[in-house]
Amino acid sequence: MSQPPLDRRHLLKWATGLGMSFALPALDLRAASQRGNERPRSLITLWLSGGPSQLETWDPHPGTKIGGPTKAIATSIPGVEIADSFSLLADQMHHLSVVRSLFSQEGDHDRATYLVKTGFRPDPTLRHPSVGAIVAHALPYEQLEIPPVVSLGYDNRLSRGGFLGGRFDALRVREPGSSNDDMRTWLTEPRQQRRLSNLDVVAQAFARGRKVVVDHTMHAHNLEAALTMMSSDQMKAFQLEEEVESTRLAYGDSNFGRGCLVARRLVEQGVRAVEVTLQNFDTHDKNFSRHAELATILDSAFAALLKDLHERDLLASTVVLCLGEFGRTPKVNGADGRDHWPHGFSCLLGGGNLRGGVLLGATDPSGKEEKPDDAIPVPDLYATVLRGLGIDPTHQINTSIGRPIRYSDGTPIDRLLI
Known part of the structure; x- marks a missing residue:
């Protein structure tokens, strides 16, 4: 059943919580020169929920036993298909x-999602923040009147602040681009102020003798944040009426396409991390037909987003990352599907201080070797993403019990950094 895309209930729920390779130098210089000079400040993650097949996306092996019917096409990176x-x-x-x-050792959806969204394996003693929450924690956002972390689309699990606190939980918007009129108060201004004054009287009475508890709940801060957001002009970023029809059509008439367009509008406002989810990649059956359907949605939206960010000089300030929790098996099962495969899967990334035009790693075209060439552990990817945003991944913060934790335990991949 569809839920309202953005309403007071969802807003207040958020508020009450308040985590082998080669480079192409000429191509890399061209991409860098086209980005402008603004410092990185935002992360857009295109989350392919369920685990997309690397063989049907960014690592095809046409004409091989494992390749299936998928063909390959050339790209604007010479030699890369x-x-x-x-x-x-x-x-x-x-x-x-x-x-x-x-690669990782996590083949279960929940555990792999935790790893790929946080850069850490699940730990029963600690809840890690998502990488988006870390970005918001590391990069100031004083002028922002809407949440610094936003998750767009369905199946947006684990986009939370973890030990950084509820203020870094993502605001979840299931149907981006829809009207948010029901988020605005229907009361007149005088009546709204009377109600808030009455609420303040009750809150102050409750706070007497309970200062520690009240400070811990951050109720006053959360209420102020919610009211500021509800009256902010920055809320227009969630609406698409101001976009010309040709732009909306370029992104595609899909929830994911509208999410990508809203993501661009949000980073223009200074939102630090936006996640846009495209679900249903768990293709244990009908792998090829289902990937073809999803590719139609992803292709137009992703291409339009990159083109838009480039033309608006936003690539210098925005890192873009596209991946899922793992890949799919080289072997096709009896239901014409592929199963879970964390041993050698793919991602795309660029913008900010990241290079364009680099191909890193290779998988075995026969499917016999599990470990890929030049294997990259997931924590190294996120250390690289943070570095691409100008954030020191070794920076330490203390949890509420005083336990020191680094932003990332990975090692940045220098070959991907400018």
Whole structure:
């Protein structure tokens, strides 16, 4: 059942919580020169929920036993091919680098999602923040009147602040681009102020003798944040009426496409981290037909986002990352599907202080070797993303019990950094 995309209930829920390779130098210099000079400040993550097949996206092996019917097409990175379902994105690939050798030991959806969204394996003694929450924690956002972390689309699990606190939980908007009129108060201003004054009287009475408890709940801060957001002009970033029809059509008439367009509008406002989810990649059956359907949605939206960010000089200030929790098996099962495969999967990333036009890693075209060439552990990817945003991944913060934790335990990949 569809829920309202953005209303007072969802807003207040958020508020009450308040975490082998080669480079192409000429191409890299061209991409860097086109980005402008603004410092990195935002992260857009395109989350492919369920685990996309690397063989049907960024690491095709046409003509091999494991390749299936998927063909490959050339991209704007010389010598680099991707699946032929992504003809629009192929022309924008020079803005990105391709990693084909991510690996982890997590083949379960929940555990793998935790790892890939936080950069840490699940720990029963600690709840880690998402990488988006870390970005918001590390980069100031004083002028922002809307949440610094936003998650757009369905199946947006684990986009939370963890030990950084509820103020870094993502504001979840399931249907981006829809009207948010029901988020605005229907009361007249005088009546609204009378109600708030009465609430303040009750709150002050409750606070007497309970200062420690009241400070811990941060109720006053949360209420102020919610009221500021409800009256802010920055809320227009969630609406698409101001966008010309050609732009909306370029992103595609899908929830994900509208989410990508809203993501661009949010980073223009200074939102620190935006996640846009495209779900249903868990293709244990009908892998090829289902990936073809999803590729139609992803291709137009992703290509339009990159083109838009470039034309608006936002690539210098925005890191873009596209991945899921793991890949799919080289072997096709009896239901014409592929199963979970964390041993060698792919991602795309670029913008900010990241290079474009780099291909990193390779998987075995026969499917016999589990570990890819130049294997990259997931924590190293996130240390690189943080560095690409000008954030020191070794920075330490203390949890509420005084336990020191670094932003990342990974090692940045220098070959992906400018």
